[in-house]
Amino acid sequence: MSWIRRNWTPHEADEWTKEDWIAVVLSPFSYVFITFGVAMSLFLLPIGFLFLGLGILMTALMFYVIDPKLKAVSESYERKQQEYLKELEKHQRWEE
């Protein structure tokens, strides 16, 4: 899946890209398919197993797409977090 980008610099990962939108679209579908897939599978209905399979597939694909980007965003943000926390406390105490 060469059209899915899996290597990110922190600066590039900060932008909203198609990988975010793919995750945003897949995520609700995976919830719906898992909800009804699990319930209908418990009643041994064949369509339930199909839904469940689709739900698992979508979930796996979603994490495959979004995880590298989230890792890059997290690593980059953590470097600046302490500075932001200091500013937050200044605001809390009306010092800015």
Added chain:
Amino acid sequence: MVHFTGLDYFWTIAYLVLMIGCGAVFYRLGKRSGADFFLAGRGLPWWLPATSNFATHTATDTPMWFSGMVYRHGLYGMWYSLFAGWCAVSAWVSARIFRRSLAGTQAEWATQRFSGLGAELIRGWLAGWQVAMNMFIAGWVGIAMGNVCNYLFGWPLWVGLVLFSSLCCLYVITAGFWGVIIADVQQGITMFIVIILVSIWAAMAAGGPSKIVAGLYNLGMSEMLNPFRSTGFAKGDYPILWLITMIAVPFLGGFGMATHFDWFVEAQRIQSARNVRDAGYSIWWGAAAVIFRNAIWALAVLAVVVMTEGKLSGDEAALAWFKVGFEYFPVGMVGFFFASILAIHISTIAGILNLGSMYATRDLYHHYINPQASEDKVVRVGRWMTVVVLLGSFFFGIMIGKDIVDWLFFALWLMIAGTWLPNILQVIWWRFNAWGYLSAWIANLGICWLVVWILPAFGVIPNDLPQHIQFWILIVLVAMVYIPVTLLTKPDDMDRLVKLYVQTRPIGFWGPVKREAERRGLLQALAEIERKAETEAKGA
């Protein structure tokens, strides 16, 4: 009435000792700072807040309304439970933005997102509203426990309300959010095991899954197995418009913040996660566990439908899941089941008490009353505020009595109907300002009463207007107030917006703010710093 054996008492008492013990074990961590007392130090791996999300969102009243819905509508009733679907989108959008803001509460976010007097008014309002709302939620969950204890032991309603919430309060006061999160993990695992066990017992009692399906067909209720049934676009019991509302509201709501009352609870867990990725994962997996739980519950409820031939009244159906546990579990396991109900109850109450206390302490006391308070003082006030929220919950709980459902729906309406869209706009549109947001809240409070209670009482609109129609009416009416207010007042201070943009990178229509940040060289400077840090890291 249920008969307890010695082993049943053992399970119950052992569980309570374990929960209160958490307070003692995590006492030292909880008192280190305000961030520890309310956010467990902001360093948790994703699975801890995820389990806590699951435990907090499985309250005593949850199996009641879920059983009622599925008993009445079959698998179609599960759409009601998909309100948790906002987490599907929020995990990758608003949770990421909120985590980057580092705001402890939604009220604190308001003073980062908006500027000037309007921002402070919103913060004060949201904080006060959340203190009251958390008292109310703890009250209605508490009175649900009162109902369960009334059914089990014949106790007066107030005993179940006061006794278990007070015991729970002990470990929340002692260890703060550390106690809440660790106890939630134990409670989450306990309740998940019991939910599976009860469902298996129910299915076995009804003869197994195939027999349940056959039973539904024999009763002429096979439609119960169809989650996609419809009676036309806007009419009948299963209109497509309702389904569209139930899908659009949660999933689109994930782009915003506070589009659902659960957001306020999740926001605390988002900030307790150790980084942006873990925050998103905690939200996604917490809600995934919730929908997985619902699917398992559905098995038990439909088993009860077959066993009772669908003849239970609404009140009896609401207790269907509890009845399965108490009537079909073997001797000695009833106490284990009761302990798991306590887990369900206490995990919600604990989270709510700590959250209410956080708004009272962080946003009201620390920001407005004593900004120079030491960390030690903040923790002490946090403990007192926990007690205040507890006492408030008793007041609301006794006031609600047994009419839980009406109150619940109206409270949800007050929270989300007219403010749903403004809560999305505050994230995706830079021009939406403090006065627009404030006016939306005020308009919603007034129009909500009008649409839900007053106009139907005077016959201006039909008395039986479906709730999804009420929702869209409220969206339109409230928008007629806040859109003009926004456009007729000045945008928020550009310095504030640029700062927020650089720190949180919100999604949507932020073009002018982004260009201003670029003009000031802020984005380029950040990129340069990141490049250097990466080069140094590679070199090392």
